[in-house]
Amino acid sequence: MELYTGRPENPEGRLPREIRTYDFLDNLGIRYQRTDHERADNMEACNEIDAVLGVIICKNLFLCNRQKTAFYLLMMSGDKKFKTKELSAQIQSARLSFAGPEDMLKHLDIEPGAVSIMGLMNDRDHAVQLLVDEDVLKDEYIGCHPCVCTSSLKILTQDILRIYLPATGHTLRTVQLKGED
Numbered sequence: 001m002e003l004y005t006g007r008p009e010n011p012e013g014r015l016p017r018e019i020r021t022y023d024f025l026d027n028l029g030i031r032y033q034r035t036d037h038e039r040a041d042n043m044e045a046c047n048e049i050d051a052v053l054g055v056i057i058c059k060n061l062f063l064c065n066r067q068k069t070a071f072y073l074l075m076m077s078g079d080k081k082f083k084t085k086e087l088s089a090q091i092q093s094a095r096l097s098f099a100g101p102e103d104m105l106k107h108l109d110i111e112p113g114a115v116s117i118m119g120l121m122n123d124r125d126h127a128v129q130l131l132v133d134e135d136v137l138k139d140e141y142i143g144c145h146p147c148v149c150t151s152s153l154k155i156l157t158q159d160i161l162r163i164y165l166p167a168t169g170h171t172l173r174t175v176q177l178k179g180e181d
Helices: 016-028 043-053 084-091 101-108 117-122 157-168
Strands: 033-036 059-064 071-076 128-133 141-144 151-156 172-175
Touching (some): 016 157, 059 101, 071 101, 084 128
Parallel strands (some): 128 172
16 A cells, blocks of 8 residues: 555546545645545455555444434544444433434435544535544644545644635534443
């Protein structure tokens, strides 16, 4: 794996959703570094990607309520365990569960394994509420996928907060997750 600055020189063989992500970031003037890799299906592969980027990619979970009337994108530290009860209490939403692949595609134009804050640019109806664990906001950079699971990006957290989110029309809600048993 190599570390690159900006978009790939040759878009051939890349999905349109990935190219749209680079277009969106470039149009906003957001600088990013990128690495291409195989699909990361285990922690060892994730650790290799993190080492190349020099950042820890956070967990991104796409959740919904039982009625599928409320959708949430949760960003949390990769070393924490997700506790449904802990989050449900903070956002007053009982019976949270993982949203299905069809909902990911519909709202974020993302497939399982590639869930990322970058998908919010595709949520024009603002159906998804962004929830971010406070510890993620302490890091200088955010690591995320460009709507595909075969590339990863490193972006300044402040650029996400001050430029990217306003451009998507989304705001974030900070949550406090202990992730302990």
